[in-house]
Structure formats: structure tokens, C-alpha cells
Amino acid sequence: MSAFTPKPWPRKLRSQEWFGGTSRDHIYHRSWMKNQGLPADLFDGRPVIGICNTWSQLTPCNAHLRDLAERVKHGIYEAGGLPLEFPVFSTGESALRPSAMMFRNLAAMDVEEALRGNPLDGVVLLAGCDKTTPAVLMGAASADLPAIVVSGGPMLNGWFRGERVGSGTALWQMSEAIKAGTMSHDDFLEAEQAMSRSPGSCNTMGTASTMASMAEALGMALSGNAAIPAVDSRRRVMAHLSGRRIVEMVKDELKPSDILTREAFENAIRVNGAIGGSTNAVIHLLALAGRVGVDLTLDDWDRLGRDIPTIVNLMPSGKYLMEEFFYAGGLPVVIKMLGEGGKLNRDALTVSGGSMWDEVKAVQNWNDDVIRPVERALTQQGGIAVLRGNLAPRGAVLKPSAASPHLMQHRGRAVVFEDIDDYKAKINDEALDVDETCVLVLKNCGPKGYPGMAEVGNMGLPPKVLRKGISDMVRISDARMSGTAYGTVVLHTSPEAAAGGPLAVVRDGDMIELDVAGRRLHLDLSEEELERRLAGWKPAVERPESGYAQLFHDHVQGADTGADFDFLKGRRPFRFLATCATLPQRMVGTKERGNMTDNIPTNIAVVGVGKIARDQHLPSIARSSAFALAAAVSRHGTVDGVDNFTDLGTFLRKRTDVLAVSLCAPPAPRYDMAVAAIRAGRHVLLEKPPGTTVGEVEALAELAREHGVTLFATWHSRFAPAVEPARQWLSGKTIRHVEIVWKEDVRRWHPGQAWIWEAGGFGVFDPGINALSILTAIVPPVFVTGATLEVPENRKMPIGVELSMRSLAGFDVDAVFDWRQEGPQTWEIRIDTDAGSLVLADGGSRMSVDGEARPDGLEAEYDGIYERFASLLEAGESDVDIAPLKLVADAFLVGRQVDVAPFHE
Numbered sequence: 001m002s003a004f005t006p007k008p009w010p011r012k013l014r015s016q017e018w019f020g021g022t023s024r025d026h027i028y029h030r031s032w033m034k035n036q037g038l039p040a041d042l043f044d045g046r047p048v049i050g051i052c053n054t055w056s057q058l059t060p061c062n063a064h065l066r067d068l069a070e071r072v073k074h075g076i077y078e079a080g081g082l083p084l085e086f087p088v089f090s091t092g093e094s095a096l097r098p099s100a101m102m103f104r105n106l107a108a109m110d111v112e113e114a115l116r117g118n119p120l121d122g123v124v125l126l127a128g129c130d131k132t133t134p135a136v137l138m139g140a141a142s143a144d145l146p147a148i149v150v151s152g153g154p155m156l157n158g159w160f161r162g163e164r165v166g167s168g169t170a171l172w173q174m175s176e177a178i179k180a181g182t183m184s185h186d187d188f189l190e191a192e193q194a195m196s197r198s199p200g201s202c203n204t205m206g207t208a209s210t211m212a213s214m215a216e217a218l219g220m221a222l223s224g225n226a227a228i229p230a231v232d233s234r235r236r237v238m239a240h241l242s243g244r245r246i247v248e249m250v251k252d253e254l255k256p257s258d259i260l261t262r263e264a265f266e267n268a269i270r271v272n273g274a275i276g277g278s279t280n281a282v283i284h285l286l287a288l289a290g291r292v293g294v295d296l297t298l299d300d301w302d303r304l305g306r307d308i309p310t311i312v313n314l315m316p317s318g319k320y321l322m323e324e325f326f327y328a329g330g331l332p333v334v335i336k337m338l339g340e341g342g343k344l345n346r347d348a349l350t351v352s353g354g355s356m357w358d359e360v361k362a363v364q365n366w367n368d369d370v371i372r373p374v375e376r377a378l379t380q381q382g383g384i385a386v387l388r389g390n391l392a393p394r395g396a397v398l399k400p401s402a403a404s405p406h407l408m409q410h411r412g413r414a415v416v417f418e419d420i421d422d423y424k425a426k427i428n429d430e431a432l433d434v435d436e437t438c439v440l441v442l443k444n445c446g447p448k449g450y451p452g453m454a455e456v457g458n459m460g461l462p463p464k465v466l467r468k469g470i471s472d473m474v475r476i477s478d479a480r481m482s483g484t485a486y487g488t489v490v491l492h493t494s495p496e497a498a499a500g501g502p503l504a505v506v507r508d509g510d511m512i513e514l515d516v517a518g519r520r521l522h523l524d525l526s527e528e529e530l531e532r533r534l535a536g537w538k539p540a541v542e543r544p545e546s547g548y549a550q551l552f553h554d555h556v557q558g559a560d561t562g563a564d565f566d567f568l569k570g571r572r573p574f575r576f577l578a579t580c581a582t583l584p585q586r587m588v589g590t591k592e593r594g595n596m597t598d599n600i601p602t603n604i605a606v607v608g609v610g611k612i613a614r615d616q617h618l619p620s621i622a623r624s625s626a627f628a629l630a631a632a633v634s635r636h637g638t639v640d641g642v643d644n645f646t647d648l649g650t651f652l653r654k655r656t657d658v659l660a661v662s663l664c665a666p667p668a669p670r671y672d673m674a675v676a677a678i679r680a681g682r683h684v685l686l687e688k689p690p691g692t693t694v695g696e697v698e699a700l701a702e703l704a705r706e707h708g709v710t711l712f713a714t715w716h717s718r719f720a721p722a723v724e725p726a727r728q729w730l731s732g733k734t735i736r737h738v739e740i741v742w743k744e745d746v747r748r749w750h751p752g753q754a755w756i757w758e759a760g761g762f763g764v765f766d767p768g769i770n771a772l773s774i775l776t777a778i779v780p781p782v783f784v785t786g787a788t789l790e791v792p793e794n795r796k797m798p799i800g801v802e803l804s805m806r807s808l809a810g811f812d813v814d815a816v817f818d819w820r821q822e823g824p825q826t827w828e829i830r831i832d833t834d835a836g837s838l839v840l841a842d843g844g845s846r847m848s849v850d851g852e853a854r855p856d857g858l859e860a861e862y863d864g865i866y867e868r869f870a871s872l873l874e875a876g877e878s879d880v881d882i883a884p885l886k887l888v889a890d891a892f893l894v895g896r897q898v899d900v901a902p903f904h905e
Helices: 024-036 065-078 102-119 132-143 171-179 186-195 207-217 233-252 260-275 280-292 298-305 322-328 329-341 355-360 422-425 527-535 547-555 613-623 649-652 667-679 694-707 723-730 767-779 861-875 883-894
Strands: 048-053 082-086 121-129 149-153 158-160 164-167 385-389 390-398 409-417 439-442 474-479 511-515 520-523 600-607 629-634 643-645 660-663 683-686 711-713 733-744 782-792 798-808 812-818 827-832 836-840 844-850 850-852 898-899
Touching: 048 065, 048 102, 048 233, 065 082, 065 121, 065 233, 102 132, 102 547, 121 132, 121 233, 132 149, 132 207, 132 280, 149 207, 149 233, 158 186, 158 827, 164 186, 171 186, 186 836, 207 260, 207 280, 260 280, 260 329, 280 298, 298 385, 298 649, 329 355, 390 511, 409 422, 439 511, 474 511, 600 613, 613 629, 613 660, 613 861, 629 649, 629 861, 643 649, 649 667, 660 667, 667 683, 667 694, 683 694, 683 844, 683 861, 694 711, 694 883, 711 861, 723 767, 723 827, 723 836, 723 844, 733 767, 767 798, 767 812, 767 827, 782 883, 798 883
Parallel strands: 048 082, 048 121, 121 149, 385 520, 409 439, 439 474, 600 629, 600 660, 629 643, 660 683, 683 711, 733 812, 782 898
Antiparallel strands: 158 164, 385 390, 409 511, 511 520, 733 827, 782 798, 798 812, 827 836, 836 844, 844 850
């Protein structure tokens, strides 16, 4: 069973920051809410629950969610909560152009910021259509507020002339029949009337039903949620019960981060294989895992799903629809069967507060043709096949349960379409040189290529092939396909063509090999020819000029990591005031909200009065209007005019009015100091580097979250005047190479500081990490590929380093750090791009492009740090970026140590 422990109740909730007092601001917040006819006692400290509604008439799958919202409200009121409904962007699959997937991340941002900015203690997430479910989950996961999913449910079965009509699946089949000449247009139009005969989402195991199943399999929805038809009264009961449950989740403080563990994602992957779920689940779960810090990869999808039989006999893989699936017992039956077969993490926590196994162990299967026993599975190896090879270095996916067995190993001639418009112009041309043995290849339809990565991967076959009675061919693209679609379709090929992946240089006539059993996708070219083609490749997709499309293009990541925005990865949790209940009243927030004017500074103490504190921190605090220096803690130094302590514990006990501390001590003792300060409810600023290991900094971040305080891991070089102008100049440009030269004299900058040569002292990485902090702030993510560490015979840490790094964006980074530089000191970063060469000199103080100096800001690195710290306190947020520290850690991990001459000061 999960180690989750409910928090004590009653306690003060987050919403009371808005509603719980008699100040001007509290009255302001409450009085406006009361214009809706809300009685005064609803603001007495009870849980305030948001109902996040993706209702929209432009999203037909979700057009009935207003009724479900009312049912949720009943449950919330019954359980003693206050429900407040709010809308968010609804990314509808059937009508939104260019693709609903383009706006999944926008909707997730909408959800997260609505939760972050409003007086809510928990949220019910109402979703249904393909992208609305992952969007609300992603946004809620990043905010990490107690949350529960209520799906809208599938439509009733479609029926046409005595046959089931499955949403999407029948459309693709009939469309191909039209081209083959086996169905008339009149029949097609008549069938249209039978396709969508009730409210709800797709009635096949398309993406909507798959993602509802994923929410349940992850433990983020009550057991049985996924399959109940939209119009069934039990769907309303589910909404009602979820409203009750979210109130208890808030009281327990049961959050997405407690539920969305690695074990939960493993369960979801296996469930996806068992139900024959959509390939779109791959992208959505990878993105969701990135939001909660679970290291989920394509290899996990292949490893965990490979031996999972597909036992749910639903379209597009089988013959039934979601209505029959529900009558058979729904997803709980599938989960139970996985558990009985040893394929379930039984103790995974769910929103019920109990384990996954406890939720399903008593259910029964009422139709073993819909949910089949393992020996009669649709396919014994379901799941998602992850293919790799020179055509997909970062992977591609295929859904075996929807593919043709005779094509699972195939070699064929490529028929290439440069983009979707090229495909539409050629596919119906009788002169197209194609037959059923060929491989259809579609380019430039990935996240960047076709904004949002449209569902066009299941390309319709040429009419000349269809007329032969052929219904499937091997198709390869960097696009997605609808979860309702079928066929031997290779999708999500990464890197995508628009990013210069090998798919971009495939030509008509090239031979391609597909071997699903061997997980291989190979373009029959020599390495030399492939490299020659890639070297001559030029982007065919232009960067959008402005707006959200430009933001999407610049920041969307590849399908192999979930196509999320690079700046949205990770959790950005709230401060839960309940953890501050034992602190003096003044400690509840950054300021006594509503009882202090904005110009009253926050008391701060400096811990560690050494050279860096005297040269940088103390002057910047003195210039800051947001902070007032109230104390200093140091065994060796004092500060005039304030209380001085030699012991941190004594300071924390005696100066409870000091809300913030600036830790300027060396990295080795800093962790214990930070733990003590955080546990005492103080906001903490960490001088760089934030710790001696990555793990201890992550632990501090988690501790700060638990205690509802701000933690700021500073990188002062990022606030150098030319760094932000450099980042802006680089935006949208293609980086080709980066060179870092960081050479200084340790005798000049670190005299007598023996700790810097000891384990945990970083050696030359102490200044070198400044360069890395600038690098990680202005260029796409990089990783270490090699390092040479020069360590003096009489020291433990390096005096010189040669470091090699690489970016997924395709450029290399070479860095040299040296502490033996005499005379002029060198702190320089050179970045060569397709638009010229940028040089940052003097540690980020000066910037030039192709030798021409560019204007920059004021020289005030530490002033900028304290301005940022103040803004974090005001927002109740933390900022803990460990990217530079990871690079240093990896350098030590892969580096080759070389002994050099002893160093003496």
C-alpha cells in the first residue's frame, strides 16, 4: 500500500488567504463573491472546490458537461465544500484547426494558471474529447492541487442497416469503400445519420475512450469512470460521487503527485495494451509524466506493453463498442485480469484513498467475448511497438492490434509525399507510381511541421490499390493518427522531418524495411549517403511570424518526449498554508496579507558572512526596497547595525519575525542549514551552487513545498546585463556551435578558501558553473558527452576542465575551465548561428554580434537576484533550476581524471 498519510483535519486551507479574515482584502474578495447569492457561512474555512469545465458547443464530445457539473456540485455541497465552476479552453477534436493537438498545451496552461491564481483548494476536472483529458491532467499535475477526473462518457452505439457503426472507424472504412467503388455516396450520407446518435465522445476505443481509461488506470478517477455511457444515469452518479470525494481529498491533502507515481504509469501502459488503446496515449502520458517528474520513456512503453495481450474486443481492433464494454464490466475487469496475471502494481494509490487492487478485486466479467480471457485475446502481444533504426533514431510507434499481420515484416519501395498538401494532390492520381507492396511516406506532419501534429498518419490508400481489394499498406510518417483508425501505420517518427530528422531526406524509390518483431525501421542507405543527404537538408517549414503559433513552434518538444513545451516540464506547486499552522501568525505568508501595505519590506537574515556576502549580498539587500536586513548568522564575521548570531538554531528560535534567510555559506554545510530554516517556516535563498549534489537540492525543493515556503536556487550570472538580450537575440535562430572559455586566477578570486578544493567544493567548477548557468538559460537543453578533469596531486578537486556537450537540437558545446590564468581574466561564450556569431564577454556583462557591440542592461547581478526573490515571495512560488548542477554532476560521472602538478597559493 502507498505510504500516503492523510493530513490532520481541520486546518487552515489555501482559500483562506482570500476569504479567511477581516482585513480590507478579505472583505473585498468575499463581498464580490456574494453577489452570486452565496451565504456568509460558505466562507467559514470549508474546502473551496473548483469545477474545471471543458464544456463547449464547439467540442461536441463535451457539449453535455454542464449537466455533469451540476451533479458534481451536489456532491461537493453534500460533503461540506463550496463548489465554484469555471471554464477553460476546450480543444475539440472534430472541428478545431489546424489540429486539436496544437492547443493541448495551451489548454493545460489555462488549467494550471486558473488553479494557481484563484482561491481553490481542490478541483474536479470535467473532460471528454481526445485532448481535453490530457490537458486538464497536465495542468492539474503541474499545479499539484488535489484533483479528480470525471469523464463525459462515450456515445451510445451507432447502428446502420443492422451493423454497429463505430465513431471514426466506420468513417475511415466507408471513405475507403467510396474510393474503391464498393459504396455509394447516398449510402454514405445515410450512414452519417447513424454515427453520432447521443451526447458523448467516440464510442470506439479511440483516443477519448483511451484517455478516460488512462485517467482511471493512473488512479486519477474513481473506479468505473471510463466506460459509463454519457446518457446513462450512472454517469451522473459518478459525477455526484466524485464531487463528494474531492472534498475528502482536500481534507486529506491527497494530490496528483501522490498518485501519479512511476507505478501508476506502468499500470496505465499495461492497461493501454490490454484495451488496444490509442497510440496518442503514448504522447499524452509521456507529457504528463514530464509534469510530475517521472522519468518515462518510449522504451518503457515497449518493455511494459510488449507481452500484454489485447483482451478488449472493441473497434478499431475488434468488433464491439464502448456501450458493450461498460455492460461487460468496463475497465475494472481489465485491471483485475492484469492483477491476476501479475501485470499490475496492486498497491498503486488512487483518488479513492485506497489501492488499485482494492478497487477492482471483487468485480466480475459479464461478457467474455467483449472482454476476452487471455487465451482468446485479439493479439497476444498488444501494447505499442516502439521501432528504432536509422529512419527513427529517437523512435517511432505502431499499434500491433490495429495492424495487418502479413505486413508486420515488410520491405518496400518508398512513395514519398513532402507534406499533407502534396499527399492530397497526388494520392488519387491514376498515374501515381504505386502498388500494394510500396511504403507510403508522409513528411513534415510532426509537432513543428504540421502545427500540432495532426491526425493524418493513417493516409488513405490510392484508389488504384483499393480497387484490387487491398485494404492496408505500410504507411510511415511523423504525424499522429486517430485512435479510431486502423492499419499498419508507423507514427511519431522522431526526430520529425521539420526538425531535420532522417525522414526528411527519404526519396521516391528508396527501400524501407519494417520489422515489428525486431522493433526495426530501416532506410536502406549507407551511412555515408544518409549523412550526405542530411548535410544538404534545408528546412521546408517556415517559423510562424507571431502569436501562439510562433510560441508553439519555438518551444514544442518532440513526440518522443510528449510534445510538451520545454518551459512547462515539472511541477510548480502551491504553498499549502496548513503546514504553517503552528507558526506565528506573521509566518503564514510572505506578508500579513491585507494587514500590511505593499511598501513594508520583508525582514531577511544573511547566513555566512564571508567574501561573497560582503561583496555582493549585503550591498544588494541595502539597495532593495523589498527586504530589510535584520540579522546575520556567522561563526567568523558580524554585520554592523543588526543582531548577530553564531548559531543558526538560536537565530531561528529568537528572531521569529525574520521571514527570509539568504544562505551564503559554502555548499557543504548549506544543506543542513537550509533544512533547519525551511522546517522553521523561513523562505530560503541559496547562493550558487545550490548544493553539493543534485539529490540534496531536489530534497530541499520537496521539503520547501511540504512546508509552504519559497526556495530560490540562485544563479547570479544569469542576471548579468547581457544575458537576457542574448537569449532574446538567439530566439528563433539555429545554433551551430557553442564555445566557452572561462579562465581565471584562483589566487585572486578565492584566496585562502581551502574548502573549495575539498570534496563538495567543486574546484574550478565553482566559477565554471557560472558559464553553465548562462548556457542553460539561453540555449536549448544540452547534455555532457565527455570531460577531462585536471586535478593537482595535492588537491581533491580539478583546477582545469575540458568539457564536451551536445544538444538534441543538433549543436555541440566545447568548454574550457581553468584556474591557472594569470594576467587578463577570460569569461567568454561564443555562439555561432545561422544568423551570425554572438559573443558574451566578461561573464555576461557585454554582448556583441559579428564583432558589433550591442547595448545591454545595468550591471547589477545580485540586485536582480533579490528582485526575483521578492517576486517569488509575493507569488508564493519557488524557483529551483538544477540544470547547471546536473551538467557538473555528469562531468564528474563520465570525466577522465588526469593528475597534474601540485598547486600552491
